[in-house]
Amino acid sequence: MDFNNFKFQISNFKFQIVGIILVVFMLLSNSACWYYSFRGTLPPHIKNVAIPIFKDKTAEFNIQQVVTDQIRLGFIQENILKVADEDNCHSVLYGTILSIQDRPLVFTESEETGEAVKEYRVTVKVEVEWFDKINNKSIFKKQFTGYSEYDPTGATEKDRETALGESLSQITEDIINSILSGW
Structure with missing residues (x-):
């Protein structure tokens, strides 16, 4: 009987060891997620970005300011890079509105x-x-497209201005994702 009790204790001990190893593994794997930061994917010397008024190749009234403001706001909300003025920045995001x-x-x-x-x-x-600006070189140059649908009759709340804002939100998100992942 002592022998059976001894086997039971060893079996129970093995089960406890496996459980402890699993708990330690889960804690270690989750701790990496707690430490993770989007900043880690950016060039280490770039801490901010200037976003001057976009150039405009369209006939759309006031679109330069609308696009630039939307992209600046996206950067401020995401808080990945601080938005700075062009004279005191590490990088610049130049843009041209090609078409609407x-x-x-x-x-x-x-x-x-x-x-x-x-x-x-x-x-x-x-x-x-x-x-x-620090290394005086282009990190990337890309085209981005955003789109959205709207009701021209005004029968719904989704008008052209709302659709334009949604299109610009897509573009802003794609630009930020490119900066974080692709540079």
């Missing part, structure tokens, strides 16, 4: 008016260059 297009997406047909556009898609395309 409204294209019919959904049509309706009625006896009175014939065929009408029920929904449009606005597509915004920008080109961005992230420039390292």
Whole structure:
């Protein structure tokens, strides 16, 4: 009987050791997540970014300010790089608005008016260059596109301005992701 009790104690001890190893492993793997920071993927010497007014190749009124403000706001909200003025920065995000297009997406047909556009898609395309001022070189130069749909009749709350804002949010997110992952 003592022998069986001894076997039970050894078996129980092995189970406890395996449990302790699993707990330690889980704690160590989770501790890496607690330490993780998006900052770690950026060049170490770049602490801030200037975002001057984007150039505009479209005929859209006041779009330069709208696009620039939206992208600056995205950087401020994400808090990855501090937004600085161009004279005192480590990097600059230059941008050009290449195009803004409204294209019919959904049509309706009625006896009175014939065929009408029920929904449009606005597509915004920008080109961005992230420039390292300290090393005096371009980190990347890419084009980004964002789009969203809107109701031209005003029957819904989603108008062109809202769709344009959603398009710019997509672009801002893509730019920030490129800075974090691709440079």
